[in-house]
Amino acid sequence: MKKLFAVIGDPIAHSMSPIMHNELFKINKIDAHYHPLHVKKIDLEAAIKGLKAIGTAGFNVTIPHKETIIPFLDRLDPLAEAIGAVNTVVNEDGELVGYNTDGSGYVKGLMDKIETINDKNILIIGAGGAARALYFTMARTGVKRLDICNRTLAKAAAIVEDCPYSVVSRAIEISSAEASLSQYDIIIHTTSIGMAPDINQLPLSLHNLQPNAFVSDIIYNPLETKLLHEAKQRGCIVQNGLNMFVHQGALAFEKWTGISPDTEQMKANVLQQLGG
Template identity: 65%
Template sequence: MKKMFGVIGDPIAHSMSPAMHNDLFALYDIDASYLPFRVLKDDLEDAVKGLKALGASGFNVTIPHKTKIMPLLDKIDPLAEAIGAVNTVKNENGLFTGYNTDGPGFVKGLEGHAADFKERSALIIGAGGAARAIYFSMAKAGVKRIDIFNRTLEKAEELVATCPYQVQSRILDRANAERLLGEYQLIIQTTSIGMVPEVDISPLSLGNLSSQALVSDIIYNPLKTKILKDAALNEAATQNGIDMFVYQGAIAFEKWTGIFPDTQRMKANVLRHLGGFSC
């Protein structure tokens, strides 16, 4: 019997997940299909019931449902519970279990650019949902210092206070983040600043950036945001958001099928859809 997977969100037409996962099902000769479902906020509960009634084997969850879906699921993985957001659901013997593969996906993608990332002092820019997933997952992985710069200090303080994993952290305003930037070997940009169409904006001045640092931006449209261009001018290494997108999908695919897929193929597929040629 053909298995059904999908992604729910609103909007959803732009999602590259169907092309990425359907290509993997074909590659591994799995009789399954992955479909996009536009689900409005008020229809979320009915959508989850419908997916269960249809026997969906699993699905991804994107904006705006990552938090609101949690009470509608049967079980929540501890990391997803701590983060407070679910982006992957697996049907386990008729029960829907929620996971968060965003944070672990970022960490997995980071390994290819900075194998020693656990020993690096990190600065996260932002304190929203993506920052929370990344901060918690990096702390769980054993990174010893992760500082946070956010325009609203109270939001960053709440993020640090609710992390269940041991990690040293300071909350910085913009002036101090820019002044202390040379202390960090890893800078992670998690906000929407620099995304199309506002591609000429950066959340932080990199005047004090170390040339030994890696600057990672979770945005992948454009492939090179202003902060990444500025980092390259300072001779620092850079990473865009394709790795996080690909690896969160790869971890979800592994949870559904038991197969960790070919991530290079996934990257090439995503780049084709974006019209780019390199990461």
């Protein structure tokens, strides 16, 4: 019997996850289908009950349900519980178990270009769900310093205060981050600023960026945001959000099937769909 997988969100039509996972099922000769489901906030509880009732083998969760889905799940992985957000659900013998592969997927993608982050001074820009997942995962992994900046300072401070893992850190305003940008080895942008169609925006000034810094943007449409373009012009190594997208998807696929997929092939398939 064909297994059913899904991604739920609002909106959902833009998601490339169905293309990525259905291709993986085909490559690995798994009789399964991955379907996008448009679920509004008001219908979330009913949708989760329905997915469980029909025996859905697993599903992904995207905006705006990553946090609000938690009360409707049976169990949480410890990291997902600490982060307070879920992006992957596995049906384990009738129980819906929530995981968060965003942070781990990002770190795996980062390791494609950087050998270690343990000795790095890192700045995260933004304080949303993605920033929280990255912050907690990197704090658990271990870094030299992990600062976070946001237009609303209180949101950044809440992430620092909530993190259960020990790390040298501070929450700072955007202006402070701009002034001290040269102190950071890695700068990670996690907001939607610069995403299509508003591609000419920057989250902060790069005036004090050091030329050998590594600048990362979790956006992958466009493949090169204005932030990455300007950082590259200043001599920095840059990375878009494609690696994070592929690696978090690969981790989800592994949790569902026990198979570690070929991430390079996954990346090539997504690039083809993006016209890159």
